[in-house]
Amino acid sequence: MRSALLIALALAASSLPLQAQAQPPQIVIGSKVFTESVVLGELATQMLDASGVGAVHRRELGGTTVLWSAMLRGDVDCYPEYTGTLRTEIFANESLPSDAALRAKLAERRVWASPSLGFNNTYVLGMRKDVAQQHSIARISDLAAHPDLRLGFSNEFIDRADGWRGVRAAYALPQTNVSGMAHDLAYRALAAGSIDVTDLYSTDAEIAYYDLLALVDDRKFFPTYDALFVCRAQVADRAKQVLSRLEGSIDAATMARLNARAKLEGVPESQVAQQFARERFGEHTTVSDETRAQRIWHRTREHLGMVAFSLGAAILIALPLGVLAFRRPAFAKVTFAIADVLQTIPALALLVFLIPWLGIGYAPAIVALFLYSLLPILRNTHAGLADIPRDLRESAAALGLSAAAQLRHVELPLAARSILAGIKTAAVIKIGTATLGALIGAGGYGQPILTGIRLDDVGLILEGAIPAAVLALIAQALFGSLERRWVKAH
Amino acid sequence: MIEFDDVAHQYEHVASVRGVTLQVRDATTTALIGPSGCGKSTLLKLAVGLIWPSRGTVSVEGEVVTPANVRGIRHRIGYVIQSGGLFPHLTIADNVTLAARHLRRDRDWIARRVPELLELVQLPPDVLARYPIDLSGGQRQRVSLMRALMLDPDVLLLDEPLGALDPMVRHGLQEELRKLFASLRKCVLLVTHDLAEAAFFSEHIVLMREGLIVQQGSYRDLIDRPADDFVRAFLRAQRAIPDTDA
Numbered sequence: 001m002r003s004a005l006l007i008a009l010a011l012a013a014s015s016l017p018l019q020a021q022a023q024p025p026q027i028v029i030g031s032k033v034f035t036e037s038v039v040l041g042e043l044a045t046q047m048l049d050a051s052g053v054g055a056v057h058r059r060e061l062g063g064t065t066v067l068w069s070a071m072l073r074g075d076v077d078c079y080p081e082y083t084g085t086l087r088t089e090i091f092a093n094e095s096l097p098s099d100a101a102l103r104a105k106l107a108e109r110r111v112w113a114s115p116s117l118g119f120n121n122t123y124v125l126g127m128r129k130d131v132a133q134q135h136s137i138a139r140i141s142d143l144a145a146h147p148d149l150r151l152g153f154s155n156e157f158i159d160r161a162d163g164w165r166g167v168r169a170a171y172a173l174p175q176t177n178v179s180g181m182a183h184d185l186a187y188r189a190l191a192a193g194s195i196d197v198t199d200l201y202s203t204d205a206e207i208a209y210y211d212l213l214a215l216v217d218d219r220k221f222f223p224t225y226d227a228l229f230v231c232r233a234q235v236a237d238r239a240k241q242v243l244s245r246l247e248g249s250i251d252a253a254t255m256a257r258l259n260a261r262a263k264l265e266g267v268p269e270s271q272v273a274q275q276f277a278r279e280r281f282g283e284h285t286t287v288s289d290e291t292r293a294q295r296i297w298h299r300t301r302e303h304l305g306m307v308a309f310s311l312g313a314a315i316l317i318a319l320p321l322g323v324l325a326f327r328r329p330a331f332a333k334v335t336f337a338i339a340d341v342l343q344t345i346p347a348l349a350l351l352v353f354l355i356p357w358l359g360i361g362y363a364p365a366i367v368a369l370f371l372y373s374l375l376p377i378l379r380n381t382h383a384g385l386a387d388i389p390r391d392l393r394e395s396a397a398a399l400g401l402s403a404a405a406q407l408r409h410v411e412l413p414l415a416a417r418s419i420l421a422g423i424k425t426a427a428v429i430k431i432g433t434a435t436l437g438a439l440i441g442a443g444g445y446g447q448p449i450l451t452g453i454r455l456d457d458v459g460l461i462l463e464g465a466i467p468a469a470v471l472a473l474i475a476q477a478l479f480g481s482l483e484r485r486w487v488k489a490h
Numbered sequence: 491m492i493e494f495d496d497v498a499h500q501y502e503h504v505a506s507v508r509g510v511t512l513q514v515r516d517a518t519t520t521a522l523i524g525p526s527g528c529g530k531s532t533l534l535k536l537a538v539g540l541i542w543p544s545r546g547t548v549s550v551e552g553e554v555v556t557p558a559n560v561r562g563i564r565h566r567i568g569y570v571i572q573s574g575g576l577f578p579h580l581t582i583a584d585n586v587t588l589a590a591r592h593l594r595r596d597r598d599w600i601a602r603r604v605p606e607l608l609e610l611v612q613l614p615p616d617v618l619a620r621y622p623i624d625l626s627g628g629q630r631q632r633v634s635l636m637r638a639l640m641l642d643p644d645v646l647l648l649d650e651p652l653g654a655l656d657p658m659v660r661h662g663l664q665e666e667l668r669k670l671f672a673s674l675r676k677c678v679l680l681v682t683h684d685l686a687e688a689a690f691f692s693e694h695i696v697l698m699r700e701g702l703i704v705q706q707g708s709y710r711d712l713i714d715r716p717a718d719d720f721v722r723a724f725l726r727a728q729r730a731i732p733d734t735d736a
Contacts, residue, residue, distance in 0.1 A: 395575030398538045399589040399637070400564030409588060413579045 027055040027239050030067050030076035030360075033439070034183060035263045035454055036121065036203060036227075036255060040080035042273035044229060044243060046285035050277070051242045059269075060450050061360055061441045063156055064089050065352060070441075071111070075359040077235050078243065081113075082121060084225035088162035099226075106230065112240060114229040115247035119203060119255045122225040123157065124214040125167070126200040128190060132213045139218040140171050143197065147174040152195030154183035162223060163199065170221040184454050203252050205260030227255075249280055263455055295448075296467060303444035303471065306362065306434045310369035311427055318374045319419065322381025323407065332382060339375040347372070347433055351440050365442035369434055373426035380422025384415025416486055424479035431472045435464065445471075491516050491677055492537055492645060497546035498701075499532055506532045508701035509546070516644075519671050519678040521688035524698035525724070530681045532701075534647045537679070538569050551644055565593065568638025572650040574630040576622040576637070583618040586637045593641075607636040610670065628659040635667075639674075646671075646678045652687070664690055685709075685728040697721060 027048055031041030038059050048055035058076060061067055064085055070076040086106070087096055096102045106113050125140055132138065135146050143149065157163035158180045167173065181189060186198040187206045200207060200214065207214060227250070229243045250258075254276075261272045270287040277283040325332035345353075347368065354364035388411060396410040412419070438446030445464040452460030492514040499507045507529040514520045522530040535541045536548050539560035548555045550563050576585050583604065590600050608615055611632040622630055631651055638646060651667075652660045668691055671678050682688050688695045689709040696706040705717040716722045 389573075391571060391573050391575045392577060394535075394540050395569070395571065396577070397540060398564055398567070398569040398575075399592075400561045401589065401592050402561065405592050409580075409592070410577055414577070 027053055027235065028075070028077045029055055029057045030061050030070060030079035030441075031057065031059045032063060032067055032079070033060040033450060033454060034201075035205075035259050035269065036201070037080050038269045038454075039258050039262055039272055040117070040227065040229075042269045043246070043277060044078065044080070046270070046273055046277055046287070047245070047281070047283060048239055048242050050283045050285045051238070053236065053239050053242060055239075058360070058441050060438065060447070060454070062352070062439045066355055066360060066440060069355050070360045071230065071232055072109070073356070073359045074232060074234075075361065075441075078229050078231035078239070080117075080227060081230045082225035082227055083116075084122060084162065084223040086230070087223060088160065092161060107233070110233040112231045112233045112235065114231070114240070114243040116226040116228050117246050118227075118248040118250045119252040120224050120226050121201050121203045121252070121255065122217075122222045123163070124200050124202050124217065124222070125197055126190070126207060126212040126214050127197050128193075129211050129213045131193075131196055132215075137215065138213070139216040140167065140221070141218050143173055143175070143215070144171060148177070149175055149196040150194070151175050151178045151197045152181055152186050152189050153178065153199045154186060155180040156183075157199040167221055170219055182453060184456060188456070203255040203259055205256055205263045208256070209260070209264055245281065266455065266457065292463070296463065299443060299445050299447060299464070300467060300471075302437075302442065302447075303431070303434055303468070306365050306369055306437050306442060306444055307427065307430050307471075310366045311373060311423070311430060313366075313370045314373035314377055314426060315423060317370075318377035319381050321374075322378045322419075323385065323412075325378065325382045326385040335378065336382075339378055342371050343375045347436050348439065351436065355440065360441040362442050364440055365434065365437035365444075369430050369437075372433060373430055376425040376429070377419070377422045380418045380425070381415065384418025384422075385411055387418065388414045417483065420479060420483050420486070424476065427475045427479065428472050431468060431475060435468055491549075491551060492679060493549040494533060494536070495547050495549070497533070497536060497543045497548055499529075499536060499541060500544050501532075505701055507536070507543075510698075510701070510703055511546075512696060512703060512706075514645075514677055514679045516677045517675040518694060519680060519692045520694045520696060521692035522679065522681045522696050522698060523683065523685060523688045524704075526683065527700075528698040529701040530698050531649050534569070534649050534679065534681060537645075537647055538564060538567050565589070565641055566644045568635075568641075568643040568646045570631070570634045570638045570646070570648045570651045572653040574622070574634040576630055576633060578622050580621075581618065582620055582622070582625070582633050585622070585633060586618075586640055588637075590640055595641075603640065604636075607639055610639070611636050612666065626659075627655050628663060631655065631663065644677060646674075646676050648678065648680045650681055650683070653682070667691070685725070697724065699724075 029041045029045045029048070031037040041057050041059055045055045045057040061070065061076070067076065067079045067081075068090055071079060083099065083102060086102060091105055094105060096105055103113055125143075127137060137143060137146070153164050158178070164178065179195070186195070187210055189195045190198050190212070191210050200212070202214065206212070231240065231243070258272050258276060261267045262269050274285050274287050277285045321335055325335050350368045350371065351364055354367055358364040358367060392410065392414065393406070396406040401409065434444050435446030435449055437444045438450045445468040447464065448460045449464035452458065452464065494510050494512045497507055497510050498505065506527075510529070510533060522533060524530050532541070536543055537550060537555070539555050539557070542557070551566060553559060553563060555563055577588070580588065586604060586607065587600050590603070604618070605615065613629065613632050613636070617625065617629065617633070622633070625633065634651070652663055655663065664687065671691070680688070680691055693708055694706065695709055695712060697704045697712065699720055705712060705721050712721060712725060716725060
């Protein structure tokens with residue numbers, strides 16, 4: 001058992017340099033997990049770099065809540081945002097009709113906002129043109145006459161006050177068949193005919209590609225979503241000047257074209273941004289793209305780091321807790337109740353809860369994975385000890401061994417098979433769950449999966465999914481051989 | 491010497507021993523006998539401090555057993571149970587020497603002690619490197635006895651040590667053990683449900699029923715002067731009592 005611990009710790013230690021490597025340059029630009037945000041984040045990063053203000057891009061960090069709280073904490077300095085989102089999501093309880101009022105409110109929160117970039121990326125509801133024609137639908141209010149239509153919305157849209165809830169109320173829509181899905185999957189569902197209506201962004205490249213009809217917002221429900229950058233007020237003035245240069249430089253058509261380049265033509269966002277910067281501003285920005293092998297190695301180290309650290313910590317905590325729970329049944333009840341509850345919190349929710357305390361990146365991912373692996377290790381330690389025949393426990397006590405010696409020489413070795421199985425379960429589950437770490441900036445194999453889903457690029461998805469599966473198999477094999485070495489057949 | 495002074499014990503509200511006063515003298519073998527659940531094994535567990543009396547005291551070699559001194563007292567007691575209680579993940583050598591190593595006894599002393607014990611229980615040295623699962627039931631009980639004797643205890647507590655063995659093996663071991671106890675001259679308390687075995691090992695038999703001592707004395711005393719109908723019934727229930735004129 002001690003050797004297992006040592007190996008886990010050594011694994012954890014070997015990934016330490018990762019932490020040290022992540023020295024932040026002056027400006028950290030964040031982006032949300034959709035193509036437009038990534039392109040804009042990349043553009044800002046390159047422009048800042050070219051003007052001598054060092055910048056790094058932490059891409060695809062998550063949704064509005066993640067980015068906003070990361071910025072307030074200072075994990076991210078700036079990120080692309082939309083005025084409509086700020087009004088309805090961040091300042092939901094305030095009335096900020098004018099841009100001036102919004103900027104004043106932002107200033108109160110010590111947030112600086114760049115001038116508008118030049119386009120309004122608002123929500124629209126879209127349908128396939130043929131389906132719309134068949135039902136004679138051109139405006140959102142026309143939907144009211146067709147209660148049987150199947151609606152599929154991005155999960156964020158379903159929950160937002162300015163999303164489905166608001167539209168439904170404003171237009172008194174009767175549809176009840178509403179499902180939530182990832183934004184990028186909604187297009188495919190729409191094209192395949194498994195849903196009839198979805199939410200789109202007005203600069204989405206897919207509107208033209210899939211030949212969709214954007215329904216007219218005839219009651220002017222959707223607010224304006226002018227794109228801009230928000231930054232912590234402390235950010236250097238030089239950086240604010242650079243971001244201000246982007247004012248009015250991108251109109252909706254241009255943005256849709258950039259999105260299409262990235263999303264439909266598969267050009268990396270960094271190159272899309274680089275080309276735009278050169279054409280529009282004559283800036284020759286630099287892009288450092290990793291090779292596929294470098295990328296996979298990088299992701300592997302991030303992923304292993306998350307798994308090893310959280311597993312090592314979970315063993316150090318859950319194993320003693322399991323022993324204590326075995327010795328004190330009253331304590332066991334409480335501990336198991338807490339561990340059970342932790343296990344039922346959805347992974348993504350847990351990650352987001354942790355952001356206000358731990359920021360984004362490695363720390364919350366490791367803490368979440370740590371919490372998830374407590375239960376299997378705790379339970380198996382307890383079960384392994386409880387399964388030791390009473391005769392053997394009494395024999396150990398009757399020999400006059402101290403409690404510690406009974407544990408070390410008799411109880412833990414006899415429970416080793418069960419404990420090891422618990423650690424194995426925790427490790428294998430963790431390798432899968434760690435892919436969610438990418439959603440909050442921890443990288444790992446989830447990063448290519450996330451990007452792959454966004455770009456509908458199966459190759460990229462496999463670039464994350466295959467190594468994750470291989471890693472899980474390796475972990476299985478490793479624990480199998482540990483078990484053969486340390487657990488005597490008896 | 492073990493002394494039970496008006497000892498009672500309850501298992502979750504059910505009294506298993508209800509007031510036992512008994513002295514087990516040095517250099518004698520005392521047999522505890524009675525039907526299942528009469529409390530005979532409970533007395534052994536009380537003596538080795540695996541459970542605690544709800545009333546009365548248990549003393550070993552003049553010392554009252556308490557949670558504070560129980561570990562020291564256990565080092566002066568050898569405890570053998572029906573299943574042997576050998577640790578399956580340890581070799582025979584490790585099983586036998588575990589307590590001595592834990593107490594940091596001198597290595598040379600341990601190295602001398604093990605062959606002595608092998609000879610005493612008549613096992614070949616090659617068993618030392620093996621695991622309990624590789625041994626026969628009789629061999630396992632011999633090892634269990636070795637482990638119990640390792641620290642040269644003053645007291646031996648044997649809880650049906652031969653109960654799981656087949657009759658032939660059991661018969662042979664009975665002979666050996668009786669000689670062994672005679673030569674060791676320790677305070678031995680043996681639990682059995684077999685009157686013949688009790689009579690074979692012991693001059694002093696203690697018959698229990700429902701947590702109380704019904705009668706104690708020699709086998710002859712029990713036969714000649716049964717205290718009550720239960721004793722008579724218990725004696726009648728035993729068949730094929732062998733010659734006991736050892």
